[in-house]
Amino acid sequence: MPRVQITVRRSIAALCLLALAAVARDGAADRELADYRYFRALSVDLLGRPPTAGELAALDKPDFDLNAWIDTHLAGPAYASRLASIYLDALRLEVGPSFQFVPNPLVLRRETVLGPDGAPIYVYFRRGQRRVDPATDGDFCLTHDETGLSFPPNAPSLGFPIAVSQEVLDAKTTLVKPWWLYGDYRAALPSDRISKDWSTRFPSFVPVPQLLVEPDGKTPTTAVRVCKEEAQTADTGNVYVSGRPAPKKGEPPPAGRLTQPPGDSGFAKATKGRAVSCLSGTGFQSSVQCGCGIGLERCMPASGPQFESAAFQLPTHTPLGLAFDASPQPASTWEKLWWSEEAKRFLLKIIVDDRDFREVLTSRATEVNGPLAQFYRFLAGATCCGPAADAGYAQPEGVVDPGAVPAALVPEDTATWLPIADRGPHAAGILTMPIFLVKYGSRRARAHVLYNAFLCKDFVADSVKLAPSDEPDLTKRAGCSACHQTLEPMAAFFTRVAESDWTWLPSQLFPASGCAKAPSSGLCKQVYDPAFHMLRGAYASPAHVEEGPPGLAKDIVDAPEFAPCVVENVAQSLLGRQLEPEDDAWKTQLVKTFVDGGYRMRTLVRAIVTSPRYRAGNDVRR
């Protein structure tokens, strides 16, 4: 018995000595491998990188407060970026070359002609620009006789160039100090020409070298020569009717043109002389008084006459918000880049500010920088109004009220982001952002991706054999109805947003039901559905048509599946695995935490990363 007591005492003493030695070793805490792995996982998910040597040294200290560390880093940009990537992966809000945004009203193409001294000069013009002279109406403003060249659409000029006289140049063109060369282009005498310091003032704004020098490749461009009609700055013009008779079959175009000049549209004939907005495509097509505005701010430059010529050096990959490459890209890529950045920034802000996550779908606020402000104020209307002009729609109404966009931002100011508190009554989170509306061009595609990303549900076809059917109502057609009974009413919320576009179809001009009397007109064929005599997409739920995207946003966030879906998306991403039936109780608990916490991500993520599932769930080899 005494021998046993001695042994126990010796063991206790040895353990105490060991413990003392452990504590004495630079005051280090006795961390286990699991502690380091947990800390590394937290660092990866909350800091966006593995821990540094300094952070590991801090962890080694016995007084290291891991909970405080977690709270600190649940507010950083890397954490927000990690969370945002969950929804960006689901929504993939970028568009590639398959979506073209090259409207003629916006693109200032460039031809090269010989100047009075015989040296080449650039002249900018818009294809389709209305001019009074039938020799140049809708085409380049200098004729074959004046230049010796023919100008085929979207291709280099043909022929043997002759020097254009100074008189002709003065009569038909003018010099402008454009926005892409001058930061103060709106001033009476612009002087803030693009320089080296623009790379810090306006990062990412890098025009291609061809836009910065004259044709000799050396002389810096200080002003650009533009056709006079394009240089006009009026906000409105009068509808122009040429009165020219339609060309007879086989009749050659006038003045050596390669194409016939445009005829007078039905809209022009019906509204001759009336004011039309120069910000709309309709104004561009029907008025000779509409130009590119002050400093050409309503247009985007191109370095050639082609359909899309290079304009800016842009990255094609920005995985960390940083440029990993740069190559010459057309102006449309510039627009697409910033549409995408708007959505990313919107999502990040909600996470960084720990706002109610439902705002992703419901908020009417956003932030814009210079390129986005230029788009919303001057460019967005260019796609309006097509056949809708026949219904008198010539003043575009976008999903964003241009009056709400800060006027102080210049187009090249990529660095300054200013808030728009209220984009207008049609706005609803990402649902009405240009990138969402063009990425998911059709009403059904828009509804489907939201159903999938925010309700975690998908459409699965039933097993009914498809048979030929002339039933136009997909909610009734056999084989289609299983999915479309849900999809069509959701899609109806987007009835008033043009497909692959952001143009709003206002109810005053476009009643939900119409076109019963003249179903074969252009308007009725394109805007209305002849099968139902209703706006396209409206038939399944006329009530949803008037609610618009905000109605769908409300329906989704009020759905019982919304909060569980957010929890599922976030938990699965952080755990790196699907949630299993064994996780149901935990998931229910997380949903309660998320909802009780005001739908804020920080509460949810904290609950996940401090749970044993996160700490030990990925350690099957331990």
Place this chain on the structure above:
Amino acid sequence: MKRENYRQGASDAKTPAESGSGPILFFWRLGVPGALAVTLVFGCAAPAALAPSAPAPLPPPMVAAIDTTPKERRRMMPPEVYLRAYLGWFGGLAPLDVQAKARGKNMFDSWDDYLAALGLPDYKVDLPRQSQSNTLMIATLGRLGEALCVRAAEHDLHGKTPAAARVVFAFQPVAAPDDAQFAERFDVLHRLFLGYPVRLAPSDRAAHFFALYRAVAAQHAGKKGPLTPDETAWAAVCTALVQHPEAELY
């Protein structure tokens, strides 16, 4: 008779004596009369009635906690995390600057060649994020790791950069280190790339890496190159750590 029957009935079985059973052996040795006598003595001495013991609660059931949560293998580090770490290990440079610095001697092409292989999604073409590794990805990580470690060795070790400005090899190098000297320096790299001290790693890890170090140093001994044999050996150790599965998983 019983004994005989017993033996006949179970010829292969062992006798109680053979099997060594205690009480049976005791009665066996006494024989039948003796056994009866003993039984009588103990039977007469027994009390008339056994007093019931006081009721006692059952011992509490032993509860064994079973972890039923689903387990998975370690997850792949998001490529954004790898890139951010990579840029940090390169001294916090911008991606295009890293590309410029890492190029040379055909060690690095352009980010364009690597980004998709790392598993990044490409939203423009609806290419999803890769959730599992593949051979191309592993090869890419290896190539990136090699470029990093060689450039870092040039900067930190060969360039005699002050300790505070070193980005990867944040230790004082010694020529031809012994076991202890290597282990001390290896721990710095181990923490940087794998996130924990080498003392918690499998016990033979340091020895394996030291063997690699010695092999590379020996291979480059006496040869002219941009790095000394020791520096080349550290670059090799660094490369092996960057490519270690634990560096790419979490």
